[in-house]
Amino acid sequence: MDDVAHRIYAYAARQSSVEEDDLRKQSGLPTTEADQAIQRLKDLHLLIPCNEARNRYVARPPAIASTTVLLPAIRELQQRQRELDEASALLAELTSLYRPEAATGEGLQNITDLTAVRQVITDLSTQCRSEVLTSQPGGARPETALKEASERTIGLLNRGVRMRTIYHHTAQFSQPTVRHVDMLTRLGAEVRTVSDAFSRLLVFDGEAAIIDLRGQRTGGVLVRDPSVIDSLVASFERAWAQAMPFPVTYNREHTVTVSDDLKLVLLRLLVEGHEDKIIAKRLGVSLRTYQRHLAEVMKRIGARNRLHAGYLVHKLRLLDRDS
Incomplete structure (x- = not known):
């Protein structure tokens, strides 16, 4: 409801009945805009046609109009509320059963x-x-x-x-x-x-x-x-x-420490006999990255193969600091 619709309704409410042309004049607006305001009043059931005249209207009390406009929505809300109540009751019943x-x-x-x-x-x-x-x-x-x-x-x-x-x-x-x-x-x-x-x-x-x-x-x-x-x-x-x-x-000292820790864990897992895929997963690296680390470790300790690496680990007690 804008000011125009208010003005038209106020005028119609003071009359026993009023013609549509009179309502347009009261709006003070071009016909198209006036008709839009009049239509809004009709949609709200605030203006209803006179029985004896086709283009004549009677203003309807808002309390009565509200019943016509709101009743369907109220009924729909009541139905939704009943559905919600039923669903809530069912969920409450099932909640007591669920463990x-x-x-x-x-x-x-x-x-x-x-x-x-x-x-x-x-x-x-x-x-x-x-x-x-x-x-x-x-x-x-x-x-x-x-x-x-x-x-x-x-x-x-x-x-x-x-x-x-x-x-x-x-x-x-x-x-x-x-x-x-x-x-x-x-x-x-x-x-x-x-x-x-x-x-x-x-x-x-x-x-x-x-x-x-x-x-x-x-x-x-x-x-x-x-x-x-x-x-x-x-x-x-x-x-x-x-x-x-x-x-x-970046902290070089920390990076070196981390790298050394990873290599010690790699050695321990290698000596324990784990497969490459398992070791890579436990180190949190790809298989390719693990194999690169393994090559570096083998070179550092001078191991020719994995069996030799296990021997050197025990002989040189390379895992003592990891125990």
Whole structure:
């Protein structure tokens, strides 16, 4: 309702009935604009045709018009409200029956769909109150994963939630990962790196965790069992205590230390007899990068082959500093 429609309605309300031409004159506007205002009044049932004259109208009281205009909408809202009440009652009934731990009997729930895993992580992040622990193996992370994680983590840090993350040493050689860590540490996140293998893990407030689902790269396991959670947190804390701060600027001494740590772990895994693919995965590097490191290590210790390398490692006690 604009001023023109108000003016036309006020005039019509003072008359027992009024012709359409008179209403146009009262508007003081060209015919087209006047007709638009009159049509608005008709749509609201504030102007209704006179029974005895085709182009003559009677102003209708707003209270009566509102019944005609609003009643269908009110009925629709009432129907929607009934549907919402029924749905809420059904969900409440089903909630009382649902037990996440029933999925495995031990407070574990397998989630095979990646979208569902992401939604669970988002929900747990939203509900988190005090601290999130995360460990992200595999070295450099895809930029899409970093972007998704950034949005959640920024929201957590802005709410005052403590955030601690563990990466592989090799993650610090990825510029996208370095930029990601730099941004988050400026907001208060704590990030460290380790040389050896660890599992992917997210723990929220020491009450719920997400771990990898065996045999499913895109799946996860939602853990709520307190005993399992305590064990996961203890493993994280042991790794955290041995980890090194993630450097966001180049430091030659730190880089040399990291490189030496990686080579020691490589030697230990080699002597233990692990396959190349397994060692590369535990170091968080590609198979090609691992093979380059292996060649450097073999050359440094003067080993002719892997058997000779194992002999030299024991003879020279090269792993003593790693024990």
